[in-house]
Amino acid sequence: MIRVSDSADALRPQPGECLAFDVNPVLNERPTHYCPGCHHGIAHRLVSEALHELGVARRAILVASVGCATFTYDYFNVDGLEAPHGRACAVATGVRRARPDAVVFTYQGDGDMAAIGLAESLHAANRGEKITTIFINNTVYGMTGGQMAPTTLVGQKTTTTCQGRSLSNEGGPVRLAEIMAQLDGVAYAARCALDSVKHVRAAKRAMRKAFEVQLDGLGFGFVELLSGCPTNWHLDPVAANRRIAEAMIPVFPLGVFKDATTTAPADAGQAKEAPRG
Amino acid sequence: MNASQKERVLIKGNEAVAFGAVDAGCRCYFGYPITPQNEIPEALSVLLPENGGAFVQAESEVAASNMLLGAAACGIPAMTSSSGCGISLMQEAISYMAGSHVPGVIVNMQRGGPGLGDIGPSQGDYFQAVKGGGHGDHRNLVLAPATAQECYDLMFRAFALAFKYANPVMVLGDAIVGQIKEPVRREPPKDALRPEAVMALAKDWRLEGYGGRGEGAAPRLLKSVYLAEGALAGRNRLLMEKYAAMRAECAFEQTDTNDAELIVVAFGSIARIARSAIRRLRADGRKLGLFRPVTLYPFPAEALRALAPGRRFLVMEQNTGQMVEDVLLALNGAAAVSWHGVMPGLFIGADDLTEPILRALKEKKQ
Numbered sequence: 001m002i003r004v005s006d007s008a009d010a011l012r013p014q015p016g017e018c019l020a021f022d023v024n025p026v027l028n029e030r031p032t033h034y035c036p037g038c039h040h041g042i043a044h045r046l047v048s049e050a051l052h053e054l055g056v057a058r059r060a061i062l063v064a065s066v067g068c069a070t071f072t073y074d075y076f077n078v079d080g081l082e083a084p085h086g087r088a089c090a091v092a093t094g095v096r097r098a099r100p101d102a103v104v105f106t107y108q109g110d111g112d113m114a115a116i117g118l119a120e121s122l123h124a125a126n127r128g129e130k131i132t133t134i135f136i137n138n139t140v141y142g143m144t145g146g147q148m149a150p151t152t153l154v155g156q157k158t159t160t161t162c163q164g165r166s167l168s169n170e171g172g173p174v175r176l177a178e179i180m181a182q183l184d185g186v187a188y189a190a191r192c193a194l195d196s197v198k199h200v201r202a203a204k205r206a207m208r209k210a211f212e213v214q215l216d217g218l219g220f221g222f223v224e225l226l227s228g229c230p231t232n233w234h235l236d237p238v239a240a241n242r243r244i245a246e247a248m249i250p251v252f253p254l255g256v257f258k259d260a261t262t263t264a265p266a267d268a269g270q271a272k273e274a275p276r277g
Numbered sequence: 278m279n280a281s282q283k284e285r286v287l288i289k290g291n292e293a294v295a296f297g298a299v300d301a302g303c304r305c306y307f308g309y310p311i312t313p314q315n316e317i318p319e320a321l322s323v324l325l326p327e328n329g330g331a332f333v334q335a336e337s338e339v340a341a342s343n344m345l346l347g348a349a350a351c352g353i354p355a356m357t358s359s360s361g362c363g364i365s366l367m368q369e370a371i372s373y374m375a376g377s378h379v380p381g382v383i384v385n386m387q388r389g390g391p392g393l394g395d396i397g398p399s400q401g402d403y404f405q406a407v408k409g410g411g412h413g414d415h416r417n418l419v420l421a422p423a424t425a426q427e428c429y430d431l432m433f434r435a436f437a438l439a440f441k442y443a444n445p446v447m448v449l450g451d452a453i454v455g456q457i458k459e460p461v462r463r464e465p466p467k468d469a470l471r472p473e474a475v476m477a478l479a480k481d482w483r484l485e486g487y488g489g490r491g492e493g494a495a496p497r498l499l500k501s502v503y504l505a506e507g508a509l510a511g512r513n514r515l516l517m518e519k520y521a522a523m524r525a526e527c528a529f530e531q532t533d534t535n536d537a538e539l540i541v542v543a544f545g546s547i548a549r550i551a552r553s554a555i556r557r558l559r560a561d562g563r564k565l566g567l568f569r570p571v572t573l574y575p576f577p578a579e580a581l582r583a584l585a586p587g588r589r590f591l592v593m594e595q596n597t598g599q600m601v602e603d604v605l606l607a608l609n610g611a612a613a614v615s616w617h618g619v620m621p622g623l624f625i626g627a628d629d630l631t632e633p634i635l636r637a638l639k640e641k642k643q
Binding site for chain 2: 057058059060061063064070073076077078079080081082083084087090091092093094095096097098099101102103119120123127
């Protein structure tokens, strides 16, 4: 049971944190193409706030992926490049090696990063490329209309698993944050969720950290964001948020799985103690 | 590795590619090992760090070519190299480079195919190189070196053309061109652009972070997706205009064509072997010449057509019949064309080509 005082504490501004909503110059004012209730908008806002607060937008280069996030570059006021499906981390590697002074980030969905681009993602992480990767996990292929993703939950019905995903035929969901934490080149790996204010604020702190490790030259920064896809889940936005809390978080535990900036057990502000990488 | 800028050094064609690339200003290399081109990454793994550049051994050719896409989009001279099946894996990124106006340089030291084939010489990737190779409508500028010296020299032209047109350039050699060891003068060709001049060609589109362009600069975007109605049509028309402009870059070499009754058309290592055969046969009084395209795309069609009156042509290539189609298109019936193919993977000598040349001469007399 959540006590009222705990919950109220969680919403109180932290030192140095401003809760007033303001125009952020890193995001432009174009209305997004995302569906109602989709969490891409929140994720974009978190990325833009991290870039703005760290003062690095002027030297940022965005590597966009393929999927719903293809048009990410339409909303960010930074230099951008389109990568083929799954290859964002390889493209970002080339960008960072060519421009060591740039701040480079990829923004990828679960199909892009954990299916077709798993090799490029893991090897870029393993090399310790000084890039930041934002990984949107919504357990489904959104852009193509609701097919199975590598992160689809066992039993979840999709347009290509109409009886529900089965362990024996399709395997289980890929837990990327945990895998990333195993790799020497990864400086920071966290999984957060965008279903509640509390979780969004924790995600904001994780996002900033994932960029800071790049700026400090420590290695690969990784943030996985559990996100809602009301359209392809056939749920309304509120029910979609509930699904994240009730069905996704038990399978994809929240937490910081690796943090090279601290030797103490890491904490991204989540209720749950993270498994150690 | 310590070749000075002036003296001649005895190196392989692959090593000449590496020296040429570095001297031409290449600062990033991404690749995955495959025979017969391994001397390129091996040499560059030493040369690039020595020259302030980056060398990355990628996890696959898919990754290597996409790293190239990223680096070249930043306006930094960058390259990859591979062969056979590795080049097939790079076609995705090559198509994106073409669609996004990104100047990647790709070296293909061809090996026998199809499939895993073998590691011997081949010209079987001709179609793949000159007709696009990846998905969608696109063209690569294709340069075909025949000697180790030309491997060195053409790297300068490869980077200059890639940046001039913001388009992928493929240097198409083969196992013989890459492995042959010959004296090479490590001196930039007289018409070579300086690396700073090559990089300056990228100033209007390179990605660098908008802050690098001064206060109030607009963000830049390099992409190939155009979903709005009619937008992709416009994009492809723009690409067509670019490909048409590239025709100015046609390069070729012709030897003994003035008095020739029969002109052999060949490129790369087969052109060298054919030249030896032609020299021998000319000593016996046969009127033979050689036309060697140096650019395979754009194909030097007009120069070839100018030679047509009163002559016939024999296309010799190490594949089952590819460049012959471009020769037929170029001549468009203006002269008779015959063809002799050397099967991929074979190592042949001039002796192997004299008989097919004599046969083609006889055909003419009948």
